[in-house]
Amino acid sequence: MHEELQLLRQECAELAAANRHQQAVIEATPDAIHVYDVASGSLVRGNRSGTPLIGFTEPIVRVLSGTDVEVLVPVEDRAAMTGFFADASGLADGGVAKMRHRVHHEGGRVRWVSRRVTPFTRDSRGAIRELLVISRDVTDVVAVEEQLEHAALHDELTGLANRRLAHDRLDHSLLRASRGGQVAVLVCDLDGFKRINDTYGHHIGDVVLVETAARMSSSIRPADTVARAGGDASALTDTIARMGGDEFTVILDIPQHADSASVAAHVAQRIADSLAEPFRVEGREHRLSASIGIALAGDHSCAETLLSDADAAMYHIKICGGNGHAFFQPSHRLEDAGTDYLERQIRHALDVDGIEVYYQPIVDPRTDVIHGVEALLRIRGDNGNFLDTSQVVRVAERTGLIAAIDSEVLAQACVQAAAWRREPAYADLILKVNRSVRDITRPGFHQRIINALDTSGLSPEALTLEITETVLLDAAPADLADLRALNALGVGLAIDDFGTGYASLRYLAELPITCIKIDRSFTRELPIDPKAMTLVKTTINLAEQLGINCIVEGVETQHQLAALPDEARVLIQGYFYAEPQPATRALTIIASRTAASRAQSARRGDEAHGLLQSTGT
Structure with a gap:
């Protein structure tokens, strides 16, 4: 009897040690680990890491279980989070549900949280009673991902949209135009840039390109956008993109009631005027002009055709000596065909x-x-x-x-x-x-x-x-x-x-x-x-x-x-x-x-x- 009691005490001690080890690991991990009660929608227990995760006191951390979610979760993410826990309640054993959402940090900032949820306990009927919720701060990861996404879609030198993003934006603009609206594309090539780049070096050329991007961006002022949208700036999403080298593209969203040709010509002239001012770099003045081709979207226009038409019109201006703008004409396509033949x-x-x-x-x-x-x-x-x-x-x-x-x-x-x-x-x-x-x-x-x-x-x-x-x-x-x-x-x-x-x-x-x-x-x-x-x-x-x-x-x-x-x-x-x-x-x-x-x-x-x-x- 004494030996059995000793063995039982030893097993209890080992179990207690294992429990302390497990609890120490849980407390030491930077992840917030909680048990979520499905019936009450409340937190029943968890480690202390939830507090530094969001910067709030421990009582507030309990909302991570889903209770009073509006206290911490931005309104844009609340419906998704509520639905996430509802779906997780139907997981099979060993199943894992994942999501990311934002939380309000005590310091007034917004941080990103990644959540993994798996069944923890079930009732006598096999329904999930508790969920194990592991939350991790992934704000830095999201920031890096956003930087990589931005780099993939924007020109590194000027910060403008790149060719890939321009195509995507143009597709969306054409889709909006099909429901009521118009689209114009301007392709702008700089006259005289090669001379500057070759004469004074690429570092000077880069400065000129950055300044060109800034001038072109200012050529489409918010006031113009609001005016064309009838007072609603959110209705229009004009895009300026650097397509490569010294070639830029402007995508204009134009209301259905507006004269699209006049709007496009006005923007083209404003761009030309902005570039006519001397570029002052390292004590020297450099002068540029622009050859601008304009294409207006029709009922069945696609992005590739529209860009190609604007490009053909731009080359027509180049052939004529540059420093001007022209609307695409079918004869420009014949010029392209003649160019291909030659x-x-x-x-x-x-x-x-x-x-x-x-x-x-x-x-x-x-x-x-x-x-x-x-x-x-x-x-x-x-x-x-x-x-x-x-x-x-x-x-x-x-x-x-x-x-x-x-x-x-x-x-x-x-x-x-x-x-x-x-x-x-x-x-x-x-x-x-x-x-x-x-x-x-x-x-x-x-x-x-x-x-x-x-x-x-x-x-x-x-x-x-x-x-x-x-x-x-x-x-x-x-x-x-x-x-x-x-x-x-x-x-x-x-x-x-x-x-x-x-x-x-x-x-x-x-x-x-x-x-x-x-x-x-x-x-x-x-x-x-x-x-x-x-x-x-x-x-x-x-x-x-x-x-x-x-x-x-x-x-x-x-x-x-x-x-x-x-x-x-x-x-x-x-x-x-x-x-x-x-x-x-x-x-x-x-x-x-x-x-x-x-x-x-x-x-x-x-x-x-x-x-x-x-x-x-």
Whole structure:
């Protein structure tokens, strides 16, 4: 009997120790652990961790069981919490129900709680009598999740919505519009941003993008939103998103009764006006403009189509010179179709050695001697006819194919010019080749020119690079340094289309320019337009004063040639002398001109000799 009593005491002691261990674990855990009585909806027991969980005194903690839930739980979560406990009362043994909800913290803050509930005891009929409730503070976890979600849906640099969120917002806007309302999409691309980014560095470009985002956001003021919503701002959810690079998208929710075109145009103009103000970064002023395409949603519009239409309208503005806005027209889609066709033709030409180079002679009108030739790109379409070169260049620049075209034209032209110059009669022939902004600003430009000269055997003095004012404006200081280095080797530099921009005189001072080419738009007006006459003569005089060559482009008639000053030392390029020709025909023209010039020189020599003999000297 004594031994049995000892054994019983030992078992009780072990049970008490296990209970104390279990209670210590429960009390030590940071989770709030409670037993919830289903019948009364009240807390019957629990650990002390519920108090620090929400920052309230222990009596208040009892509401975690569900009693007086409104004391702690925000109104938005109350119905869900009540339903959660009702559903948990039907769990099978071993089953677990989970939920998250917010609670009011004693400090006035709102914290997030994660709850796990499982059956604890049952009555004689098998119904759940008590639930075990484990609550954990997950405020920090929720904050991290929200940060990750925000990062997934927003642009890291500007904080605006990103492409993914923009698509989602546009889907919702179109759904609301289907029940009564309108939607407009504006696609905005910055004109001149690449120049800033490449010239002054990405850190400056990033500052400009952040400021652009702020200006665009302020362009859609809350007052406008309220006015368009008829006084209810919650009825509209305009979105500004950065889609990538320097492209932004604005999604406008517009009431059904409003003039959607007027609203969209008003916002587009406000955006343009906000961007017209100089951007001041690190003591410098930078100027931008915007090309904005607008698409208005129809009855059956989808997000992809609407964005695509606005994008097509934006590119139409880009093609027209930028700095403006346009509403989408079906013809813009035709422009896109034409662009796709040209891109296919360019890629095919690059794949099958279909890049052709034609040469147009440049003539000294005083002697009829050919000074040089300009290499001109030609690509044939499916029908065998040449594609419009200006459109080919535009598409090539847009698609990034211009780099391959530039390389191919330069290589072919240098080889051909070197072959011509090996003939004594053409030893002084100068080759002029256009360079695109993409080629000049792409790393390795200096070395690419050197490689073309070395491969072909053409001397640097025989090559002149023609650069438009637009190219010079987009060139970074390092690019201009490359041009100076090439000139130091003997390569000539010509400003093409001189007079069509506003930076020509500046670059005449900054760069070792060896030639200027007067744009054909001035030549075309000769001799009718007195202003054109004055501008051409002034430019010719300027070139003479600077001691550099001057080429007059686009001379097509005798009247235009006769309008040039008789004493002017100019070179002529245009259809009056010769159209662009393939290499074999160009050589024929060069040879005939050279022979004629020599014959004329010989006749003049004979006449002079006869005159000397007749005078007895």
